[in-house]
Amino acid sequence: MYKNKKTGLIGIIITIIILIIVVFISNMDNKNISYIENIFNSLVMPVQNGLVYLKNKISGNDSFFADVNSLRQENEELKKKNSELEQELREFEILKAENETLKEYVNLKDKYKEFETIPAYIINKDISNYSKNIIINAGSDDGIEENMTVIADKGLVGFVISTTPTTAKVQTIIDPSTSVSGLLGTSRDPIVVNGTIESDNTLKATFIPTDANLSQGDIIETSGLGGIYPKGIQVGKITQVVETKNITDRYAVVETSVDFDKLETVLVITNK
Amino acid sequence: MKKLISIVGIIIVFFLLYFLQSNFFSWFTIAGIKPNLFVIFILFIGLFATKKMGLIFGFLFGIFLDIVIGKNVGISGIVLGIIGYLGECLDRNFSKESRITIMLMVIACTIIYETSIYIFSIFANEAMIEVWAFIKILLIETIYNTILVIILYPLLQKAGYYLENAFKNKNILTRYF
Numbered sequence: 171m172y173k174n175k176k177t178g179l180i181g182i183i184i185t186i187i188i189l190i191i192v193v194f195i196s197n198m199d200n201k202n203i204s205y206i207e208n209i210f211n212s213l214v215m216p217v218q219n220g221l222v223y224l225k226n227k228i229s230g231n232d233s234f235f236a237d238v239n240s241l242r243q244e245n246e247e248l249k250k251k252n253s254e255l256e257q258e259l260r261e262f263e264i265l266k267a268e269n270e271t272l273k274e275y276v277n278l279k280d281k282y283k284e285f286e287t288i289p290a291y292i293i294n295k296d297i298s299n300y301s302k303n304i305i306i307n308a309g310s311d312d313g314i315e316e317n318m319t320v321i322a323d324k325g326l327v328g329f330v331i332s333t334t335p336t337t338a339k340v341q342t343i344i345d346p347s348t349s350v351s352g353l354l355g356t357s358r359d360p361i362v363v364n365g366t367i368e369s370d371n372t373l374k375a376t377f378i379p380t381d382a383n384l385s386q387g388d389i390i391e392t393s394g395l396g397g398i399y400p401k402g403i404q405v406g407k408i409t410q411v412v413e414t415k416n417i418t419d420r421y422a423v424v425e426t427s428v429d430f431d432k433l434e435t436v437l438v439i440t441n442k
Numbered sequence: 443m444k445k446l447i448s449i450v451g452i453i454i455v456f457f458l459l460y461f462l463q464s465n466f467f468s469w470f471t472i473a474g475i476k477p478n479l480f481v482i483f484i485l486f487i488g489l490f491a492t493k494k495m496g497l498i499f500g501f502l503f504g505i506f507l508d509i510v511i512g513k514n515v516g517i518s519g520i521v522l523g524i525i526g527y528l529g530e531c532l533d534r535n536f537s538k539e540s541r542i543t544i545m546l547m548v549i550a551c552t553i554i555y556e557t558s559i560y561i562f563s564i565f566a567n568e569a570m571i572e573v574w575a576f577i578k579i580l581l582i583e584t585i586y587n588t589i590l591v592i593i594l595y596p597l598l599q600k601a602g603y604y605l606e607n608a609f610k611n612k613n614i615l616t617r618y619f
Contacts, residue, residue: 178596185592196473296511297463299475299579300560303511331513339511347513347567368575370474 266387285400287321287437288312293337300367302345304328306436309336317398319439325404325427326350326392327436338438343405344370344430351396352405355389357382363390363405363424370430373406375422384411384422400439444608452487452605456503459483464511475579477586480507481555482548482594484522488529489538489547490602491609496526514566521558525551538602541595548591552584 290308308314310333320327320340328342343350344365352361352375359382363373378384388408394401410423459479467476480503488496504519512518528551536543560576563569591598 182593182596185589189589189593192472193470197469197471294464294511295468297460297468297476297507298478298511298559299583300556300563300576301513303513305511341513346569346572347563349568364570366570366575367572367579374570 285321285437285439286441287439288314290338290436290438292434292436300346302342302365302370302430303331304340304342304433306338306340306438307336308438309333309338311335313440314338314438319399319403320436321403321439322428322433322436324429325406326399327428327433329398330438340436342430343373344426350399350405351393352390353393354382354384355391356385357388359383360393360395361390361422371426372409373424373426375408375424378420378422380417384408386411390424448491448605448608452499456480456483456499460507472582472586475582475586477590478552478555478583479590480504480522481525481552482587482591482598484526485529485547485551486598486602487605488526489533489544490605492530495609496529497523498526500524500526514562517559517562517566521555525555528554538599541592544595545588545591548587549584552587553580556580556583 288308290306290312292304293307294305296303304327306320314330314333316330316332318330320329326343328340328345328348330338331341332339341348342365343363346365346367348365350363350373352363353359354361359379360377361375361379361382362377363375366372366374375390386408390405390407392399392401392403392405404427406424406426408422409425412421412423414420463476463479467479484496484500484503487499501519501523504517504522505515507522508515508518529547532547536547538544557580560569564571
């Protein structure tokens with residue numbers, strides 16, 4: 171309890187300021203955080219380097235300075251090698267980007283062409299932290315029915331769970347209750363992709379066949395099994411493969427093709 | 443008349459909170475985690491008005507939320523109704539004058555509400571069980587709710603006493619003397 175109104179008010183103002191700071195820091199871009207990290211590093215690192223140098227001197231570990239000439243030569247060679255590797259990496263990145271563009275072109279232009287779609291805007295998003303439904307501004311009057319697939323320009327969004335004459339509720343693939351039957355783009359191995367409560371842009375791929383060869387960057391698309399999603403719609407790409415003691419438990423982290431944070435318009439597939 | 447004004451006021455405030463929660467708090471988050479304004483609101487109705495009011499408003503508002511955005515109609519209604527009922531039970535045993543007590547009540551109610559909803563969604567919607575992720579989100583959400591209560595406490599207390607006068611006027615003397 172506060173003794174008087176003034177101290178109570180100061181307490182509230184301080185709490186509001188703390189809340190705003192916490193909100194902004196916790197939602198800051200990694201780049202901005204690394205900028206702050208740099209500032210802190212530049213404050214701490216000179217002292218840290220000095221301390222390490224002193225420690226090395228005291229313990230007699232000054233072999234760093236023993237053969238400066240050979241180290242310089244080695245450094246030159248390594249620099250040369252590094253620039254060669256960087257050149258190769260750049261070429262590889264260009265090829266990779268070209269390949270991805272072509273894949274995207276094949277997947278989106280040719281496959282989505284055969285679907286009849288209705289465009290809609292997202293008018294509301296879930297208010298809870300544990301489910302990720304969205305509401306769109308097209309409903310049964312526009313021909314939308316339950317279990318119709320919803321996509322965006324880059325890939326799968328989810329499916330319709332209920333409709334009103336003017337709106338429809340869509341359960342997204344990032345919702346923890348959603349499971350999508352998928353196929354690995356390269357090896358065509360079947361896989362199940364689930365939403366998680368932790369992230370708005372990643373999924374968890376489970377039930378990976380023991381002989382399946384997973385690699386980072388592998389595209390996952392819908393398999394057509396399960397009766398809701400048509401075959402061949404891009405779901406996302408693998409960003410991390412997590413190996414476990416038991417190979418049947420291993421899973422992969424999948425980045426969704428659609429950026430759900432910036433998603434504004436969707437397409438509802440009306441033919442199956 | 444006072445009762446009618448209070449009921450209309452509660453309904454208007456609920457809709458204001460709904461728009462705040464779905465717009466402002468969808469980006470004003472702590473590490474992407476939103477607070478839950480409805481738990482605080484229903485708890486306060488239960489604490490200051492009668493338990494019947496807490497139960498009825500909790501249930502009706504919960505059903506509204508389920509219909510508008512939820513997957514299963516009923517669960518939020520039931521749990522928010524329980525929170526409203528709990529509010530009155532807590533009022534009988536604890537003082538509303540203390541900010542700390544109110545904060546502890548909000549912490550308890552947020553944990554009860556979110557845990558019940560999450561367990562239900564695991565069984566009803568076959569959601570994946572992610573214990574650590576759930577605890578992390580719940581912790582941040584609870585802290586966020588507590589901070590909001592610290593900020594809004596004077597306002598909530600004023601509005602609360604107005605509600606108490608409207609609904610519990612006759613009980614005050616019998617309770618204390």
